[in-house]
Amino acid sequence: MDTLRARRQGRGGRIAALLSAAALLVGLAACSDPAPRPEPTAPPTAAPRTSYFTGLPGRNGPVLAVKIDNVRPARPHTGLGAADIVYVEPVEAGLTRLLAVYSTELPPRIGPVRSARESDLELLRQFDRPALAYSGAQSALLPLIEAAPLVGLPPGRAPDAYVRSGDRPAPHNLYLRPEAALTAAGDVGAASDIGFRFGPAPAEGGRPVTEHTVRYPSARYAFTWSEADRGWRVAMDGTPASTTDDGRLAPATVVVQYTEVRPSRFGDRWGNASPYPETVGSGRALVLRDGQGYDARWERATAEGGTVFTDAAGERLDFAPGQVWVVLAEA
Incomplete structure (x- = not known):
């Protein structure tokens, strides 16, 4: 019996020792710091999108070009301040019209809208299948518009996109509703690289410019540098240019693109040939930005x-971020 009791006591002692050791390990584990958990990683932040047309943060949305009237009864314009790019084009009788390009934002209304010209088709080829809103065209030009790589949007094709205003006489009172226009257009290409570059002003090559005037036979544009606006205030035919919705027009960059202007194959109802400014080729240009003028080549x-602009050394010339006006003038 003594031997059996001794064996049991020995076995019990070993069991007690094992239980004590296990309890000690549990206690140590409870007192120790828990294993660190990995810190949650923040989702990657998408880089802000930059507009190909303005160099500012913004979307590169569908491209909508609008042909805008520019005789005195058509002013002030509406929605022009929201355009990314504004082209000034010569037309009949020494006058001009505007081709405004939108992608970053769409104002509620744009206008007044007028008729297209043959030169619009070549100018717009650098954009990827844009929509072109216009009020009409010379009948012989219509098949070319239909065949061009764009979506033509005259009122007959998109009646819900147009509205007449009662505050001025026809034909200077037709306005576009751009959201409705793009809905009617369907498949329209988004903004892409057309050759513009944006960045700080070049350290060399510029000269101070406070005002520059571009003259046509029956029209005149003056661009005056405004430090307050950080842009070039526009005057048309001696009158400050403003819009009904955005106030004064003051693009950040003005490009005077000197080019050959030849007669178009098409003309107006009185038989006058439309001017055709060549936008494929090369020539000289004047780039106005930040109160400076830079001689350039296009x-x-x-x-x-796209159209590439370079300085005297052949380097790409940066524009100031913001709205760009391209004034097509005869070389």
């Missing part, structure tokens, strides 16, 4: 390609 090798 080159566009093909109609599908």
